[in-house]
Amino acid sequence: MTGLRERKKQRTRDALIVAAHELFVTQGYESTTVDQIAEAVDVSQRTFFRYFTNKEEVALFLQNMVERLYYEAVCARPVAEPPLECLRSTLDDVWDDVGVAVEEITPLDLYLKMCQVIEVTPSLLAAHLRHSLLMEEKLVQEVARRTGVDADQDPRPRVLVAAFTGVMRTAARQWSMRSDASLETAREVTRDYTAQLSPALGSDWGRRR
Template identity: 75%
Template sequence: MTGLRERKKQRTRDALVLAAHQLFVTQGYDTTTVDQIAEAVEVSQRTFFRYFANKEEVALFVQDMTVRRFFEGVCARPLSEAPLECLRRTLDETWEDVGEAIEAITPLELYLRMCQVIEVTPALLAAHLRHSLLVEQKLVQEIARRTGLDPERDPRPRVLVAAFTGVMLSAGRHWGLRDGVSLEEARRVTREHVEQLGPALSADWRQDR
């Protein structure tokens, strides 16, 4: 059970995330200062830096949390599943839990608007891509562990993870730049993209013309 001290720290951290995201979506990431975020929560700048190293970290906090939840879900899947099926089922079965985790920190509408801010802010988009590469490396190691392959000798874990994460990023851009998109619509678009991964790589598209 989480102690009172830890719950208080979590509430302060979440309040900083919420305030930061509200400021980022209303006045822009670049023009928002750490002092403004701290002031909105009525804490000192020093308190802000106890929780976050910089604005980038607080801006990407929820994004990083969702990716971490996904990775943990992959690690928990049965070893009998084929690698791509493991990734697809993890995405589908963790979606609602991730949505609840997001809502515990920020309204979904604000989260989705923050996704748009990330997409149109070069510094944040670059940081998001860096974070994605780090998770991609962890996923490669996990897929290799599950299949008993050495990713340095067999490229399949790297190829699969690169394709999957690329599709996820593409789906995120597709729905992230839309106005008024719901989490369910985001889920539909993401699922649609992932389901096309296999056919896009193996089918003869000319047959569909």
């Protein structure tokens, strides 16, 4: 059971995340300072830095958490499952749990608006992509482990993960910039896009006349 002190620390961390995201959404990431975030929660700048290295870390906290939860769920899937099926099934299975995890920290609509902020803020988008590349490499190694191949010798794990995560990023851009962005919209768009992965890679498209 989490102790009182730990719960208090978590509440402070979560309050900083919510305050930061509200400021990023309303006045922009670049225009927001650490002092403003700390002031919104009525804590000192020093307290902010106990929880986060900088405002980039607080801005990307939820996105990084979601990626970590997905990776952990992939690792828990049955080893005999085909790699692409594993990646797609995990996404569908953990969607609701991820939504709950996000909502325990911040309202979902604020999370979705923050996704839009990341997409239109070059420095945040670059940082998000850097972190995602590290997570992709972990997925590559997990796919290689599950299939019994050496990712340094066999290109298939990296090709698969690159294709899958590329589709995921494309879907995220599509739903996050829609005026009706919601968790259900995100789920539908993501399902539609990932469902096209196998046909796009393995089917004969034929020629358009």
